[in-house]
Amino acid sequence: MSNPKKTSAPSITHWAVLIGVDKYVYVDTTGDSESENPPTIDRSLKGAVADVVAIKNCLKTQPHVRTTTLAIENPDPEANSSEADQDPETLPTRDNVYRVLKKVIDEGSCNGVKHVYIHFSGHGTHIPGDLALALYHPSTHFAVYLRSSVLASALDKMVKQGMYVTLVLDCCFSGSVKRTSRLHDDAIRFIEYNTVLDSESDATNPFAEWDTGIVRNGTYSVDRMLDAKGYTVITACSPTENASEIELVGGKRRGALSYFLEQTLRMLQDVRTQITHATLYSYLQTRVHAQFPQQTPMRYGSTEFCFFESIIGNTGEHFVMVTYDKENRILVLSAGEAHGVSDGDEYEAYPYYESEDKKEQPKSQPMLAKVFNVQGLTSNLCTVDSLQLHRLESIRNWKAKPVTSFHTRKTGVGLLASIPNEMTERLEESAKKLHFIEFYREEAASFGTCTFIVGASLENEFEIYDHYSHMITGLPKITYDNENALNPLINTLDHLAKFKFFENFGNCRPDPHFYNSFSLDVNPNAQEDGWFQVKHGTDWKLTITNTGSAPIYIAILNLRPSYEICNMVAEAGEGEDFQIPAKGHPESILELPMTMKVPGFMRVAGRTKSEDIIKIFVTSKRTSFPGTLAPSLMGAESCSGDTRHNGGNAHSLSIHDFTESFTGTRSNNRGHWVTQNFLIRTYI
Known part of the structure; x- marks a missing residue:
């Protein structure tokens, strides 16, 4: 009789470090220091430990995931249990956190664990010159600070070991936001800075031996931990907002971010599907902000991976979040006039959990929807097939991608007679599905207004010219000697047209008060010609001041000489936009120095000048511009050495009048927006 084969245990590839602190009781040091019995302050939470327990339970079914939990609850006064009954190595102390992080780093050096997830639920605080997490300490003060600069050093080391790191912080770092009356004081995850606690919180960095100390030029950040290079950070709110706990049925509490994250992960496990990190974040942002309008989750750093998803290659498609307004029975698209949406545009909508892996077939049929009532930052959708309406009752959150566009400002592309007639007809047919292009034959009356012109050479190659009949150099060579030759041409033309569309895009009738x-x-x-002349390697500085009574949001696109459209805020690891608080706040002025350089691919070609267009979007509420991004047409090298913005100190400034002629056509009542183009010519 043969012995049954032993199955080897699955190798551990993921490590989750879960830190939850409910107990925060410390001595009040603001009163009489000579008092024998100084009063204590109880700032304990009720849902932080429940957060990490829920995430742990969600991950325990995954055999390749190792989980380490450090947590302490606030004991029930009527119960006999205390922290003395708990294993000291499972308490969320600073020493235990350091010990676990070092183990993770060591594991990465052995090429074992490659994905790391760190989740903190508890109080955060803002200390002079740093942000900090409040950990447990078995002393009369019951808390100790973990400075974000120390945590960032540990994360940097993990990245250098080739590990993919995701950090989730369900806490907040701002005490300046007024607490609304509907929130319990113990539901806010911020603890006031305490000098005594700080003095007991040894600021020595145990990871300093690994810290290079390199100043990270090319970014503007509020804190080094949020200046995430090579890892992903998701925070419960922006640095100027408060993170809240949500009260569930039965009076139990959970952190809003942790609760919706856990619910989403369980749903994805049930349907056995995979979504991208971008969609996961967008969904969390939508759900949390709907429950707590004063709280908007933020994402910093890399967007290309996430602990909860397999690394999926770029799908090449951008989905936009869609929510169902049950009261008004309409679908709301999270994109509007500022994103180039027009009445009549058609979208395919999928349940938000539908897989985005191109290798998988969709498990549910898409729902075709048409745009109407375009607002500044959002639009309404109606279903084309009324038989699909019943799906909205069971699924409230969707994502959509455009399939047909009716832009009134499409870019004209002229087709010379040198192109074989059969190919011309195929190009004209393809235009029906293109969002930014309208083709015109050489004999058409509108041919002279075309932005780009395409011809065919004697060498069986397509040639693309600009409006002045100058050939655009540096583009990939496109031949037409096979039946698939039109695909790369169409992709290139669509890319160029998209670039020009967003260059000319703007709002000609902004709200005067917002303006x-x-x-x-x-x-x-x-x-005098409107261009900024900047020497190669020097800074061009933009300063934005909020003089209003409400926050504003700044997105910065760089339209580069390589025909790349880059979201500079996301590129710098700062999320998708900057939030600038209202007038009177210490951070109501934002200065952005941008180092300008002639791209490497142009210098190699002997060119000494380059032209960038910096496009600023100023909006009244947070939004994103995923559909506006386009990669370089000139190869990977063109991305290096282009415009980057680096840190700087804010200073006062004078009013700068807008001079651009905006080309938008609609005003709006559901979110205001303004655009401004800056034309920058860099020279060597």
Whole structure:
């Protein structure tokens, strides 16, 4: 009789470190220091430990995931249990956190664990010059600070070991936001800075031996931990907002971010599907903000991986979040006029949990929807097939991708007679599915207005010219000697047209009150022709001041010489936009120095000048521009050495009048927006 084969245990590839602190009781040091019995302050939470327990239970079914939990609850006064009954190595102390992080780093050096997830639920605080997490300490003060600079050093080391790191912080770092009356004081995950606690919190960095100390040029960040290079950070709110606990049925509490994250992960496990990190974040942002309008989850750092998903290659498609407004029985698309949406555009909508892996077939049929009532930052959708309406009652959150566009400002592309007639007809047919292109034959009356012109050479190659009949150099060579030759041509033309569309895109009728609620200042000043002349390797500075009574949001796109459209905020690891608080707040002025360089691919070609267009979107509420991003057409090298923005100190500025002629056509009542283009010519 043969012995049954032993099955080897699955190798551990993922490590989750879960830290939850409910107990926060410390001595009040603000009163009489000579008192024998100084009063204590109880800032304990009720849902932090429940957060990490829920995430742990969600991960325990995954055999390749190792979980380490450090947590302490606030004991029930009527119960006999205490922290003395708990294994000391499972308490969320600073020493235990350091010990576990070092183990994770050591494991990475052995090429074992490659994915790390760190989840903290508890109080955060803002200490002079740093952010900090409040950990448990078995002393009369019951808390100790873990500085974010120390945590960032540990994360940097993990990244250098080739590990993919995701950090989730269900806490907040701002005490400046007024607490609303509907929130319990113990539901806010911020603890006031305490000098005694700080003095007991040894600021020595145990990971300093691994810290290079390199100053990270090319970014503007509020904190080094959020200046995430190579790892992902998801926070419960922006640095100027408060993170809240949500009260469930029965009076139990959970952190809003942790609760919706856990619910989403369980649903994905049930349907056995995979979504991208971007969709996961967008969904969390939508759900949390709907429950707590004063709280908006933020994402910093890399967007290309997440602990909860397999690494999926770029799908090449951007989905936009869609929510069902049950009261008004309409679908709301999280994109509007500012994103180039037009009435009549058609979208395919999928349940938000539908897989985005191109290798998988969708498990549910898409729902075709048409745009109507375009607002500034959002739009309404109606289903084309009324038989699909019943699906909205059971699924409230969707995601959509455009399938047909009716932009009134499409880019004209002229087709020369040198192109074989059969190919011309196929190009004209393809235009029906293109969002940004309208083709015109050489004999058409509108041919002379075309932005780009395409011809065919004697060498069986397509040639693309600009409006002035100058050939665009540096583009990939496209031949037409096979039946698939039109695909790369169409992709290139669509890319160029998209670039020009967003270059010319703007709002010609911004709301006057919003228009006057902020100011811009630039240095150096523009020349008489409107261009800014900047020497290679030096800074062009943009300063934005919020002079209004509400926060504003800034997205910065760089339209580069390589025909790349880059979201500079996301590229710098700062999320998708900057939030600038209202007038009077210490951070109501934002200065962004941008180092300008002639790209490497142009310098290699002997060119000494380059032109960038910096496009600023100023909006009244947070939004995103995923559909506007486009990769370089000139190869990977063109991305290096282009415009980057680096850190700087805010200063006062004068009012800067907008001079651009905006080309938008609609005003809006559900979110205001303004655009401004800055034309920058860099020279060597």
